[in-house]
Amino acid sequence: MAEEDDSERSQEPTQKKLDDARKRGDVPKSVEVNTWFLLGAGTLALMMFSGSSSAQLTMAMKGFLGHAGTIEFGARAMQLMATDVLLMTIAALALPLLFMAVAAIVGNIVQNGFLWSLDPITPKFSKVSPIAGFGRLFSKTSLVNFAKGIAKLLIVGSAVMYAVWPEWEKLGVTTEFEPAALTPFTFDLIVRVLGSALAVLTVLAAADWLYQRQSWMERQKMSFQELKEEFKQQEGDPHVKAKIRQIRQQRSRKRMMAQVPQASVIITNPTHYAVALRYEKGMNAPLCLAKGLDAIALRIRAVAEEHQIPIVENPPLARALYAQVEVDDEIPAEHYKAVAEVVGYVMGLRRRGLR
Structure with missing residues (x-):
């Protein structure tokens, strides 16, 4: 050359x-x-x-x-x-x-x-x-x-x-x-x-x-x-790749935590898992805004409590949603019934002025 x-x-x-x-x-x-x-x-x-x-x-x-x-x-x-x-x-x-x-x-x-x-x-x-x-x-x-x-x-x-x-x-x-x-x-x-x-x-x-x-x-x-x-050389470096992956994860987690205040309900396990769902009239299905395990789950709970978002303990549902649904995706159809019961319970609390 x-x-x-x-x-x-x-x-x-x-x-x-x-x-x-x-x-x-x-x-x-x-x-x-x-x-x-x-x-x-x-x-x-x-x-x-x-x-x-x-x-x-x-x-x-x-x-x-x-x-x-x-x-x-x-x-x-x-x-x-x-x-x-x-x-x-x-x-x-x-x-x-x-x-x-x-x-x-x-x-x-x-x-x-x-x-x-x-x-x-x-x-x-x-x-x-x-x-x-x-x-x-x-x-x-x-x-x-x-x-x-x-x-x-x-x-x-x-x-x-x-x-x-x-x-x-x-x-x-x-x-x-x-x-x-x-x-x-x-x-x-x-x-x-x-x-x-x-x-x-x-x-x-x-x-x-x-x-x-x-x-x-x-x-x-x-x-x-x-x-x-x-x-190209840096992209092939495992250390650089790990650093880029870490930065992306940090940015994704920060964006995810910023969405928690918009959630309608937090479903927990009660402390190991936490999944933040949002549902409004006109939506096809509830949307997963955030999910986390252990320390991240505790942070999601803390933000929810700070913004007075209902927290519902349902270990089987929390584990299933954490494993099957990604952030910003709608929940799978097989969980509609269980989630509908939780959302209905939360809306009932709001109508009675308890939340």
Whole structure:
């Protein structure tokens, strides 16, 4: 069968189609949202941990420089020194890095919740095929991503220049700053740059998330043929069949119970069976409006009592009617006499004003 053209996919995707895509790891994902979380976490980490981290590094470097004269030069000594410097750096930056790692995870969870799928990393020929790769390189998605990258570079770059411009003259003379003044100046400038970039990325991330969501929904659209095939598959699923049957039974029972207040009499067994009959002058035969067993029978009795409908206990007749007559059908001819006696009894009660 020839592959269907995208123009034929005009139908909204079913929930099953969306669920299957999610199981494959195919979900709408915005890189800009992840970038926003990372940049925001980096800015907060800088404001929260820069003092303690710089203090740790400063103390470590002071100790290192204070014993510079005793440092041995050699392969083993240099290896130990490099290890010490690395461990000191990791200890000083552990909290900021952990903060940013958590932000990266949260950025993905916020977009699609918890999702675990090995499908995206499963080796596939199409991923290494030069022809397929060439097609992806010049696809509509690639061109859009390229345009977005250029636009983001220009917009964020402009925002950063706007933040730095008031301090432009000071940047040229930072070498003349006292060490005590250089640190707060640098810290303030970095925070302003990150804050400006974060403000612009907030808008870009929101717009990109909406675009990615819309693009993903467009990719999930289905053709009429796909809808028919999915419906056939679901119809053959025993679980789906059982669910459909349950829904139909619930709707039928609800409609049946709504007819009980229109009944002329309820014939019971007395609690295991209940059959609601309706008879008016001009009808060929009494009509069965509702019938039920056990719990449903009790509900029919409760509705009848609420609407003051006569309840007549006749176990043999109740069992026979329950077994032989369907809802909305007339009673069989062999039960005319027995039902006529019950209806006559009820009408007699009404004439005497007892009902």
